[in-house]
Amino acid sequence: MTSKETAYAKGGLPQAVFDPARLAAVAASGLLDTAPEGTFDDLARLAMAITGAPKAFFTVADGRRSFWKSAMGMDPGRARENDIRDSPCHILVGTGQPLIAEDALTDARIKDLPAIGALSIGAWAGFPVVSPDGHVLGGFCVVDHKTRPFIPTQIDALRTLARSVSSEIALRHALREARASADASAALARTLQDSLLPPRLPDTPGVDVAAVHLPADATGAAGADVVGDFYDLFHTQGDTWTAIMGDVCGKGIDAAKVTALARYTVRAEATQHPSPAAVLHRLHQALTDQKISDRFLTAALLTFHPATDGPGISGMYASAGHPPALIRRADGTVDELNAAGMLLSPLLPANLDHHHETAFQLRPGDALLLYTDGITEARSADKGPLFGDDRLADVLASTHGLDATATLDHLWREASRHAGGHAVDDTALMLLRIAP
Template identity: 70%
Template structure:
């Protein structure tokens, strides 16, 4: 349970920890009973909670809560905020609270999967695969006016390890969208904890801040504050808008990540290379430098975000790396392909180079502006 500070603009910066066992119990009972969010902008007059002893005893004016659920879908409790005075909760604040509740639910699922994996070695591979899937969106949303696709390729699908590559694509307030692709150092449960923290922090902060560099900076603060692991991560993040004429305008920032690639409609490829420090608990905020640039995609153009698993692909015989030049050449050949076919082509080319052997997992995400009918 959190008490809301008057005048704040979002959950991540608006709540401070506050203990109220009776209020928590009352909120949990309501959320467990319905399984639905509880938004009471005037607690004194809201029929659902006005008779609760906690409302009068604690001076509750407004109440907002979202259920926390188990992996099987059972409601375990709720993540709630309260205010001393009656007040409306904005769409941004509601979305941020809902995101935080999902993050708590994911952490519970993560810990449960870990316990099960430790208890049953035979099921470890399947549990690792399930946990890996929980750290990635089950499907990409439909972005009006864009053709989008993504893929995650584990280095070894038979190994019982959770890997650190992740991606996400989601809508932020207004007509803006956010796409992120990151790579956490290493694998296993430690990498999974950082991946979960990174994904849900980005989702929360992107609803509050329109600039990618600010979102990545807030992610660094979360890594330092939460200290779930000393693993470092790199990430590429873009916020963008599809204009009425079909073109895309966006902002891009990178935290030590391989530069995004733009493939123009004529097949030329250019890098979005920008300065950015990788994110780690070993760095102070003053040591993290993150720049930002803008870009435009016209009809037929495509933006590729990728992890270094594709450029570092090589054969078991320690042959040459696939490399940035080969990736750019493979991408240049996709000028007439849609997003899904583009990814299939890139995977085919890199597999031919490595002979099907991979030393690291790979994540790819493509945003393409299709030709209009």
């Protein structure tokens, strides 16, 4: 540490700012002194749209400055950095926690920082951006010129967008690692795939939920590439929850980019739009606007909340060219849940009329299955018959009495048995069950 950096530390900057491991992670990110990029600028614009703030930043902080990788709402000709001592970003580095200042002029943590006056900051809300190994690289924040509150849905959206920035950085890091070591490609693909799925599903009141992603090589088939099957389940507003199942065409880094875009866009938009059809429309717009790949995707999305006329849940379902959800009723019958909708492609114009919604209810003993076509297309290596939609429905009907996890285990065992242990495509499954 130089004498100047030591003085900074003694002058009140957190020691974490000068942690050698953190500074190495900042340098390894390759983000300092680079041009603005659409990926990060789009996330910043989305933060502005969600919060109504006139400025949004993604900053990367080394030991002396806070570099603005993205600075939406600022004069493009202005220098894209300020002194690390002047910026609230050093507080994110020091604590590793969000910083929400609804009145920046009176908030003891930041009111005396030069940036408050220089940028006319009345309110500031920021979240840490971290490297793949957990070091705080900088922050993702919005700035308002007036004092104002940030409501919980806005704070949740900002947290999601900051995680999306961190995920993009992790994706780039993994790609560099893959190029540097071809021998690690299979493990890397699995790591990348896992980063695109929630580590665990949240506890959902009144609903027994399970999900699983089964790679093609899980049953012995060759496969060392990232695929586009994904799912997510998250709380939106009040007592409402959102679930999505998606399938991006193809494999590889392009599929991973589209998957990441789909996940963070759906999470952000679902907090603003209660209609699943509207969320799919906004996702289609993001695909066409960002043009990160020509890959198309299919998706099934539903929102649900506790039923008002008895135990269970009520909800709305929308589809974008995805296999229909299946509902197994308490008596063992299975119904298809259909909603007409066009697949999502950056090569096709986004139109809200392309997506429709269907209402549904689950009562005690009922279960709803979302899945990708890897399970219905399971077949033996000698090109025997597909597992198929009818067989899937029959097997689902036989799972009455099983909990969500056991139901998914049974479905995959039967599909694998039908295919003789041969799996040529990845499969994702999610089940929502109301206990009897």
